[in-house]
Amino acid sequence: MRVGLLGAGRIGAWHARFLSGHPLVDELVIGDADTRRAEALAGPLGTRAAAPDEVFQAGLDAVVIATPTATHAELLIRACEAGIPAFCEKPVAPDLKTTLEVRACAARTGVPVHIGFQRRFDAGYAAARQAVLGGRLGDLHRVHLVTADPAPPPAEYVLSSGGIFRDCHIHDFDILRWVTGREVESVTAVGANRGDGYFAAARDVDTSAAVMVMDDGTVATMQGSRYNGAGYDVRMELSGTAGTWVVGLDERAALRSAEPGVDWPSGDAWANFWERFEPAYASEIGTFLDVARGHAESPCTVDEALEALLIAEAATLSLHEDRRVRLAELR
Structure with missing residues (x-):
């Protein structure tokens, strides 16, 4: 296969290293708005660097989009209209209107599009999904999700990220739907700023929480932080009438027991999302x-x-208007 990669930043560099060594990929063409960055990434991998326009003209069998969020929609539409199957890191676009435009283009052209929610490919989440859908937990009553970063992103990233619910917790919203097989009906979200002032300046928060009610009455809670000193912490707890399962509760979980004589988990906490989810990204x-x-x-x-994205939009609206938001309002 001849594969194009657009975006030579942090996430693009990881995809480049994996794709360049994949047995199905005969040629990888890397493009970036900063041609020097594309060349710096392509050189050591023995691949070719090109301007983004040249990447689309390289006779591609597939394209991987790892550029800034604001560029995703334009590149996805271009790929669909060129008949090139596309993978794109989340989100499709920073707003609902543009996301709907991309959806319409993908439907019209029939070109396959895969949006990157890597937790769906993590072994723990996959096992939890099978347990829930297979009835091993009985009737599901409660779900709790945690996503906490050890250090905040830079100010310039926060300003263009769309906020913590759209940028970070959209992964929680997607995996909640996927694992439970249910839809969210309403969201009540809150947040606080306990760290750097640039979060408040961007109308964002660095500490977050939400309560979601699912269409079958299951209650899901979620919490997040940009300042989790214990390490990178991503977990999902699912409790039903026949059992409780937890995703992410391993030897490298970013927590410690307060009980005397309990030294579990004994491993070093996960440092970042790449380290935690590397097998999932590869899959x-x-x-x-x-x-x-x-x-x-x-x-x-x-x-x-x-x-x-609809859930993320509802959470953001709830935060800003200090009220419970039903997804039906946005639909």
């Missing part, structure tokens, strides 16, 4: 290559990404 891109070859259906379409 995700490998699956996309199968999608591009016509050997599989997209496991996370624009429609799926739209549902996660």
Whole structure:
């Protein structure tokens, strides 16, 4: 396969290293608005660097989009209109209107699009989904999600991120739907600023929490932080009438027991999301290559990404208006 990669930043560099060594990829063409950055990434990998326009003209079998959020929609539409199967990091677009435009283009052209929600490819989340849908937890009553970063992103990133619910917790919203197989009906969100002032300046928060009610009455709670000194902490707890399962409760969980004589977990906490989810990212891109070859259906379409964004929009509106928001308002 000849694969194009757009975006040579942090996440693009990881995808480049994986794609350049994948047995299905004969040629990788890396493009970035900063041509020197593309060349710096391509050189050591023995791949080719090109301007973004040249990447689309390289006779691609697939394209991976890892550029800033504001550019995703334009590049996805371009890929669809060129008939090139596309993988794109979340989100599809920073707003609902543009996301709907991309959805319409993908539907009209019939070109496969896979949006990057890597938690769907993590072994723990996959096992939890099977347990819930297979009835091993009985009737699900309660879900709790945690996403906490050890250090905040830079100010310039926060200003263009769309806020913690759209940028960070959209992963929680997507995995909540995927694992439970249910839809969110309402969101009540709160937040606070306990750290750097640039979060407040961006109308964002660095500490977050939300209560979501699902369409079957299940109550889901969520909390997050940009200042989790214990390390990178991502967990999901699911409790039902027949049992409780927890995703992310391993030897490297970023927590410690306060009980005397209990030294579990004993390992070093996960340092960042790359370290924690590296196998999931590899599986995700490998699956996309199968999608591009016509050997599989997209496991996370624009429609799926739209549902996660709707929850993020509802949470953001709830935070700013200090009220419970029903998703029906946004639909």
